[in-house]
Amino acid sequence: MEKDTSFLLTGIKFNKKRFAGDFARFKKRKQSNDDGSVDDLSYFKREDTEAENVVVSVNKKRKRKTKAERVEGFSVFKGSDSVPVVINEATEQEENNQKELNRQNERDLRLRKKYGIHVSGNNVPSPLQGFAELSTRYGCESYLLHNLVKLGFKEPTPIQRQAIPVLLSGRECFAKAPTGSGKTLAFVYPMLMKLKQPSKDGIRAVILCHTRELAAQTTRECKKMAKGNKFRIKLMTKELMRNTDFTKLPCDILVSTPRRLQLCICKKKKKIDLSRVEYLVLDESDKLFERSLLEQTDSVVKACSNPSIIRSLFSATLPDFVEDVARTVMHDAVRVIVGDKNAASESIKQKLIFAGSEEGKLLALRQSFAE
Numbered sequence: 001m002e003k004d005t006s007f008l009l010t011g012i013k014f015n016k017k018r019f020a021g022d023f024a025r026f027k028k029r030k031q032s033n034d035d036g037s038v039d040d041l042s043y044f045k046r047e048d049t050e051a052e053n054v055v056v057s058v059n060k061k062r063k064r065k066t067k068a069e070r071v072e073g074f075s076v077f078k079g080s081d082s083v084p085v086v087i088n089e090a091t092e093q094e095e096n097n098q099k100e101l102n103r104q105n106e107r108d109l110r111l112r113k114k115y116g117i118h119v120s121g122n123n124v125p126s127p128l129q130g131f132a133e134l135s136t137r138y139g140c141e142s143y144l145l146h147n148l149v150k151l152g153f154k155e156p157t158p159i160q161r162q163a164i165p166v167l168l169s170g171r172e173c174f175a176k177a178p179t180g181s182g183k184t185l186a187f188v189y190p191m192l193m194k195l196k197q198p199s200k201d202g203i204r205a206v207i208l209c210h211t212r213e214l215a216a217q218t219t220r221e222c223k224k225m226a227k228g229n230k231f232r233i234k235l236m237t238k239e240l241m242r243n244t245d246f247t248k249l250p251c252d253i254l255v256s257t258p259r260r261l262q263l264c265i266c267k268k269k270k271k272i273d274l275s276r277v278e279y280l281v282l283d284e285s286d287k288l289f290e291r292s293l294l295e296q297t298d299s300v301v302k303a304c305s306n307p308s309i310i311r312s313l314f315s316a317t318l319p320d321f322v323e324d325v326a327r328t329v330m331h332d333a334v335r336v337i338v339g340d341k342n343a344a345s346e347s348i349k350q351k352l353i354f355a356g357s358e359e360g361k362l363l364a365l366r367q368s369f370a371e
């Protein structure tokens, strides 16, 4: 027993003679080890390679540390060391993401400044650099891009740059931009992109306009932009109101004035169902919220009862009371303003003349018209 203990403490004294056969075999094996050609270590080698792969993106300092640890050769520690490396990698990834986000925010700010776009709201999507991004960022179908080319539109207008990404990201929106700045395309394109294909599920989008003329014009624009797809785009005419069984009307997008649509909502029979509407646009919304149209506009907004509806307000001016009323029904809306809020369009020339009196005012006006 004692002998056994000393054997453990002092190590092995190998009797070369007695174990000559084994010794010869052992020696052979040792030589092979020295050559470095033995397969036994291949498992660790493989592990080393894996460890190297893990640290590839980590900085050099950390890489050296891992190598030093590897020299000690304790695979069990190597294994546990890979945990902090992974955690560091995750932190580094987060840092990189944050840096990229900051860079993106700077790019967005620059672009907005360049085009006079002002936004407010949470996480406002980046403005479009060009129409090509409709395809790269949002997978826009080729027929829509083709229509842009046919219409001769090369670059998005400022309101289109910002309002389109907002609506495509499923956000509700207040948009204010001067007359003639391309607001129609800004709300029609995202609508067509989101609706994707015609469907028999009833009316899926409504565009409300304050006059019949504007409704007719918007319908024409909408049809031009949708060319190449079989969307059923209908204008609410007097005839349609009188003779249509709205329960059977094949229609994807309906354009109407609030008054006409309200009458169809209130019909006793064959009335219109707006409960599946996914997109509601109030064009020239400041006019739709005027006293004469407010009640009718309100009944249309209420009839569009789909909880996941996306509502948007487009207008050349955005009075505070319109925004206040609209905010009571809209969720997490983004406000997009091109130019100054409620300022006249830049294309309108303004001049201040000191007239002195009422008479002087008339004189100044006459003179101005004569110029």
Ligand SMILES: Nc1ncnc2c1ncn2[C@@H]1O[C@H](COP(=O)(O)OP(=O)(O)OP(=O)(O)O)[C@@H](O)[C@H]1O
Residues within 6 Å of the ligand: 152, 153, 154, 155, 156, 157, 160, 177, 178, 179, 180, 181, 182, 183, 184, 185, 316
């Ligand atoms: N990206 C674009 N590039 C060139 N022209 C465009 C672009 N987008 C729209 N337009 C054209 O600009 C004109 C004005 O557009 P639109 O009627 O949509 O303006 P709007 O802002 O809705 O004006 P309003 O306030 O009078 O309704 C139209 O003739 C339209 O075809």
